Amino acid sequence: MTVMTDAEYVDAVHELMTQPQGEFSPFALPNEDGDCIEFFVSQKDYYAKRIDNYLTLYLEEETDEVAGFVIKNISRILNRVVNQQVAHSFVIRDGEVCLRALFTAMFTGNEQTLHCVREYERVADVARENHLDTVRIPSILEKTHAPKVRESLGV
Secondary structure, three states: OOOHHHHHHHHHHHHOOOOOOOHOOOOEEEEEEOEEEEEEEOOEEEEEEEEEOOOEEEEOOOOOEEEEEEEEEEHHHHHHHHHHHHHHHEEOOOOEHHHHHHHHHHOOOOOOHHHHHHHHHHHHHHHHHHOOOEEHHHHHHHHHOOOHHHHHOOO
């Protein structure tokens, strides 16, 4: 994976989102510089709805269906997950992150509102339905400072 500048990232997203509708397929776009992963499952017009410090939903303007979402502060989340020794092997495997396991580990020991948990379940379901429930993000994983992450990647 090549590292993109913020401008290159914006251009890449714009190019992917402006493809003719017949050619669209759901995708995840890791952004090392932004320390986030964006997911797009629709190319319809959308608005953003912030859920918490980590999750923002992209909801279709006409239907409020999930058009995509972004998980922010991914390195911080992963560093916290690897400190939960049991959770580590469920979340990160062979350079891939399992979203539902990541979300479960994020909530372990943290107070979350039922609303937040439902929104995380919602995006986990959308990701699974669109074959985006595991994401390969080696460049972001390599930035984490936890030895267990680097070890699992062979770094």
